[in-house]
Amino acid sequence: MPILQKQPSQGRKDSAALPKVPVPPLHQTLDMYLRCMRHLVPDQKFRATRAIVEEFGKAGGVGEMLQRKLQERMDRTENWVYDFWLHDMYLNNRLALPVNSSPVMVLPRQSFKDRKDFLRFAARLIAGVLDYKEMLDTGALPVEQARGQLTQGVQWDPLCMDQYTRIFSCYRRPGPKQDTQLEPKAGTGAKAQAEFIIVACKNQFFVLEVAVKSRRLGDTELLVQLERISKMAENAEERLPPMGLLTSDGRTDWAHAWDILMKDATNRETLDAMERSLCLVCLDEASASGGGGADLTDSERAMLMLHGGGHGRNGANRWYDKPMQFVVGADGVCGVVCEHSQFEGIVLVHCTEHLVKYITESARKPVAPVTSASDLPVPRRLPWRCSPQIQGLLASSADNLQRLVRNLDMDVHTFNSYGKEFIKRQRMSPDAYIQVALQLAFYKCNGRPVPTYESASIRRFREGRVENIRSATPEALAFVRAMTDEWDRHTDAVRMSRLQDAIKAQTHYTVLAITGNGIDNHLLGLRELAQELGMDRLDIFKDETYLLSNQFILSTSQVPTTLEMFCCYGPVVPNGYGACYNPQAEHILFCVSSFRESTETSSAVFSRALDHSLLDMADLCSRTAAAATTTTANAAVATRTAAATAAASPARSTNQKQAFARAPPTKGK
Incomplete structure (x- = not known):
């Protein structure tokens, strides 16, 4: 079957x-x-803010005018906030993509016997990528659904699948002030119908054709091609x-270098290949000394996975503008790097889980016969013309990446005392519970609340991406x-009541x-519309x-x-x-990141505070449940005693006996 079915994906339909x-x-x-910010700023500052907000929202004022314009924009566009959000969140951002923007998925550890075993795994991964691409092209990927919020739980809500159409077809091109998202245009001919991937090996880039005469290459053929590339x-x-x-590098610096490269015809052809390729597969050298990835x-x-270890390791064996980079390390360190402007984390998860399952199943199958290498197109190295000016920019990029490597402070750890099943038994949302635990942990470390971002999917809507859940609630x-500064002033019953209130909020x-x-997209739309209106x-x-x-x-x-994998990313402010x-x-597995240059943060300290907070919250739940059980048990004993007394005393009425019989039974967790 062809690698690319030419009929359009069902996503947009x-x-x-x-x-x-x-x-x-x-x-x-x-x-x-106002409610979200009231407790995050001093009283005097809040009073000034409230006056400003009231002026903005007064009848006949600028707020109402912008609101009408925003509603008009909603009527004439598919998604009134999408472009505003995309540019503000990503394309206008000048920070480097690694760590600052591009999340990664870290796959289960691998143990390769030798170089061939390493390349065989990569070949199976590429075959899995092609299999997933075929599912997208044929519309075989089922429409995802979520619990019905728009229908008040009457039915499941279908989710927008547009993001999946961008995995293998889009590209982020750098710009001096704003990046550009490239999408293939219908009717652009064979040139746009890429049937090749880019393989990065030892900081070199190679074109690997993944289809021959409209036939998708199999695992064994891909292995032959990867062995060729490795030797080259x-x-x-x-x-x-x-x-x-x-x-x-930073996006403005990379845009400057891109402009220089584009002046040469050879570089233009290479950059064009990068943009049109399906994805990147990065064959990394072993990063660790001694025992390797284990x-x-x-x-x-x-x-x-976030930064490749810098220019001395595998930091140059990447091309961060591609939506998907599949990394296979000779030491068994494997994962996926995604360019985040194209799609959200759940898309990365579903694609990656498909790949891991495909690789596992493929490894159980008999090895297919080897096609003669002469029947396969020879992979070709992508050429570059590197001027002295570009050489200088490369040195600067290497230094900047090394600073980023030194600065990142990451703590990945597993909280083993309990998981989401314990939280569910408390009749609480696991996500809300963990968010409250994050608030408690930060307060323990810093003694104050801070603006908090939790991504929330709005894929229930056309072209929906995300909105922000502001978790730092009053x-x-x-x-x-009540769990820290005011501990002595409250009972467990009050603390439990406040926990339940926080979960509900x-x-x-x-x-x-x-x-x-939510408020973030709305305020962004009002702000950007005002700028558009001059x-x-x-x-x-x-x-x-x-x-x-x-x-x-x-x-x-x-x-x-x-599956046994995890996602992580860097902090968004210094x-x-x-x-x-x-x-x-x-x-519960946590990936906590921060920057070493900040004197206010420590990933390890925050992780310890988070573990303690989760234990404190569980202890509170257990003590409260035990107290309730004791109270109920005492009531039951009192009921039995009173009933016995009533039975021995003819003076007690039948109604009184019935009332005692209705006492609540003892309840366990």
């Missing part, structure tokens, strides 16, 4: 049937904004400068204070976010409180998996934390 993202009521958003990469005389380093901790594997703060905001009623920067958007509201000291996300978590039945 399915998306057209979904509702549009709504524009929330103006005053609902403004009220919620060993040739030191033909080795070219490590051009992948340029893509690891000696590496999960934290070390995560960091190697209710969460009340709970963490978190759950309520989650529902608002996933149904298109209005001076409005007071509400230059107010210190608004600027603070977008400094997410805690950037969090739940990325659950069904003095912040990235906290990705993967709740399982009996444990």
